[in-house]
Amino acid sequence: MPTRKTDRDAVIDAALELFRTQGYHHTSVADIAAACGLLKGSVYHYFAGKKALAMAALDRVIADSRQKIFGLANDPAVPPAVRLQNLAEAVERFFAGREGGCLMGSLALEVGDAIPEFCDRVRLYFDDWKAALASVLEGRYGAARAGELAEDSIARAQGAILLMEVTGDPAVFRRACRDTVALLDGATETEAAGTGRSGPAKDTPGEPRESWQHAS
Amino acid sequence: MPTRKTDRDAVIDAALELFRTQGYHHTSVADIAAACGLLKGSVYHYFAGKKALAMAALDRVIADSRQKIFGLANDPAVPPAVRLQNLAEAVERFFAGREGGCLMGSLALEVGDAIPEFCDRVRLYFDDWKAALASVLEGRYGAARAGELAEDSIARAQGAILLMEVTGDPAVFRRACRDTVALLDGATETEAAGTGRSGPAKDTPGEPRESWQHAS
DNA sequence: GTCTATAAGAGGATAGAC
DNA sequence: GTCTATCCTCTTATAGAC
Numbered sequence: 300m301p302t303r304k305t306d307r308d309a310v311i312d313a314a315l316e317l318f319r320t321q322g323y324h325h326t327s328v329a330d331i332a333a334a335c336g337l338l339k340g341s342v343y344h345y346f347a348g349k350k351a352l353a354m355a356a357l358d359r360v361i362a363d364s365r366q367k368i369f370g371l372a373n374d375p376a377v378p379p380a381v382r383l384q385n386l387a388e389a390v391e392r393f394f395a396g397r398e399g400g401c402l403m404g405s406l407a408l409e410v411g412d413a414i415p416e417f418c419d420r421v422r423l424y425f426d427d428w429k430a431a432l433a434s435v436l437e438g439r440y441g442a443a444r445a446g447e448l449a450e451d452s453i454a455r456a457q458g459a460i461l462l463m464e465v466t467g468d469p470a471v472f473r474r475a476c477r478d479t480v481a482l483l484d485g486a487t488e489t490e491a492a493g494t495g496r497s498g499p500a501k502d503t504p505g506e507p508r509e510s511w512q513h514a515s
Numbered sequence: 516m517p518t519r520k521t522d523r524d525a526v527i528d529a530a531l532e533l534f535r536t537q538g539y540h541h542t543s544v545a546d547i548a549a550a551c552g553l554l555k556g557s558v559y560h561y562f563a564g565k566k567a568l569a570m571a572a573l574d575r576v577i578a579d580s581r582q583k584i585f586g587l588a589n590d591p592a593v594p595p596a597v598r599l600q601n602l603a604e605a606v607e608r609f610f611a612g613r614e615g616g617c618l619m620g621s622l623a624l625e626v627g628d629a630i631p632e633f634c635d636r637v638r639l640y641f642d643d644w645k646a647a648l649a650s651v652l653e654g655r656y657g658a659a660r661a662g663e664l665a666e667d668s669i670a671r672a673q674g675a676i677l678l679m680e681v682t683g684d685p686a687v688f689r690r691a692c693r694d695t696v697a698l699l700d701g702a703t704e705t706e707a708a709g710t711g712r713s714g715p716a717k718d719t720p721g722e723p724r725e726s727w728q729h730a731s
Numbered sequence: 732g733t734c735t736a737t738a739a740g741a742g743g744a745t746a747g748a749c
Numbered sequence: 750g751t752c753t754a755t756c757c758t759c760t761t762a763t764a765g766a767c
Contacts, residue, residue: 306732322625325540327760341733343762398627404674405624407681408616409538418681425681450678450687451694455667458620458674462666465623465634465641471666478667522750543742557751559744734767741760749752 307345309335311356319399322409323353350414357420360402365427368393372431379435380483386431390456391476395469400460428453436482452479523561525551530572535615538625539569566630573636576618581643584609588647595651596699602647606672607692611685616676644669652698668695 304312313334317326328349329339346352371385394401403424410417432449433442440448456479459472520528529550533542544565545555562568587601610617619640626633648665649658656664672695675688 320627321629322538322540322627324538325625325629328762329760337732338734339761340735340763344732349761400624404677407677408621409541409625411536411538411615411680413537413541421681425678447686447690451671451675451690454674454678454687454691455671456674457677458670458672459667461620461624461673461677462641462670464627465637470663471670474663474667475670544744545742553750554752555743556745556753560750565743732767734765736764736766738763739761741758743756743758745756746754747752748754749750 306335310337310342310345310352311359314352314356315360315402316399318353318356319397319402319405321399323406324409328352350416354416354420357403357406357417357424361420361424361427364424369427369431372435379438383432383435383483384480386435387476387480391473394456394460395463395472400464401457404457404460425453432479439483448482452482455479522551526553526558526561526568527572527575530568531576531618532615534569534572535613535618535621537615539622540625544568566632570632570636573619573622573633573640577636577640577643580640585643585647588651595654599648599651599699600696602651603692603696607689610672610676611679611688616680617673620673620676641669648695655699664698668698671695 310331314326314331317330317334321330327339328342331352332339332342342352346355368386368389371389372382374382377385399405403421406417407421412418429446429449432452433445436445436448439445452475455475456472459475462471463469526547530542530547533546533550537546543555544558547568548555548558558568562571584602584605587605588598590598593601615621619637622633623637628634645662645665648668649661652661652664655661668691671691672688675691678687679685
């Protein structure tokens with residue numbers, strides 16, 4: 300079993316859970332230590348400080364999400380509609396009932412742009428998400444419109460996760476996931492244009508921006 | 516001018532701005548005091564403590580939103596489609612380019628359910644928002660479906676505000692507002708079903724929940 | 732690798748001078 | 750109504766014993 304959890308991983312686990320449910324600033328190193336059976340002094344054996352620990356945690360979220368969720372959009376042996384469904388179901392399983400919602404989303408709102416290293420990782424995460432969705436949508440919608448629909452779908456999912464936190468009712472989020480899958484349901488090109496517009500969409504094409512990533 | 520700002524209001528103004536951009540826990544009383552030209556000891560002349568200040572601030576957000584934004588959905592002299600457009604435009608003006616996004620949304624994710632008084636106010640705010648949207652939608656969609664569409668629209672707006680924070684690009688949010696207006700664009704009942712599904716929607720009616728408010 | 736002890740500072744809150 | 754001074758707690762971080 301090469302996947303044996305090291306103590307360092309246990310600290311990251313505890314940190315992720317607490318950051319998600321209590322926020323970054325309101326979680327102390329002592330909290331994290333206690334959650335994995337250590338005293339706060341011991342945490343500094345593994346990490347240079349709270350910020351370094353958080354960055355390691357974010358890096359693991361990014362890696363895990365790529366492997367277990369967003370990667371589902373990449374299997375070339377599976378038709379796009381099924382890849383989209385697999386992706387949406389994975390997202391739904393991951394976030395439904397998850398106390399604290401999406402760490403990346405919560406962190407984006409909590410720290411704003413005060414900690415650039417966090418911003419970069421949050422952007423990377425959402426960029427991965429967008430790329431995954433766009434890759435299965437662009438066959439039907441074209442790159443530019445697929446990118447927009449991907450953003451819209453992520454926005455709806457994030458907002459639904461937020462509302463789920465507020466109301467305790469997962470129905471909003473389930474509808475968001477189902478409507479995302481429905482983007483590839485119909486047969487014709489224009490009819491399934493999911494998030495609102497009917498008709499061929501006289502939206503300004505603008506720059507066909509494929510990525511948000513513009514940081515170093 | 517009866518709308519002359521009192522000093523107390525100035526403290527609330529500063530607190531709202533800082534809570535929104537820096538988060539609740541990461542904003543100190545000294546920060547708030549400095550932002551309105553006081554020292555931190557003086558803030559306690561107006562408020563019993565940081566938490567009481569925050570609650571007064573949230574109450575003002577709720578009152579202001581009712582009056583200036585959600586209230587636009589209530590004018591009986593205006594047809595529903597126009598009321599929806601006014602509402603969506605007010606939402607767009609209020610949040611577009613607003614650093615820190617939506618305080619209520621950010622607060623919901625930051626504090627989770629740790630501070631019940633905050634939760635109640637956040638729920639109240641989103642309940643107002645939902646009621647406003649549902650009131651203009653129920654003529655066409657019926658109460659139950661109008662409530663769902665209202666939730667979906669709020670989710671999309673909140674998520675778009677979040678993404679706007681991450682990417683700096685307001686396009687996601689503008690699309691969200693436009694698609695909300697489009698919910699009352701078409702003439703027939705089924706064709707304009709905005710947030711995804713095409714067709715008559717075989718969704719389970721479930722409980723026609725009108726409100727999320729279930730706290731005391 | 733985990734502990735104790737401690738430094739150094741930030742943050743919430745109070746008391747009292749002016 | 751604002752300031753200064755102070756108290757107390759929590760938090761980050763380091764040093765060194767075991």
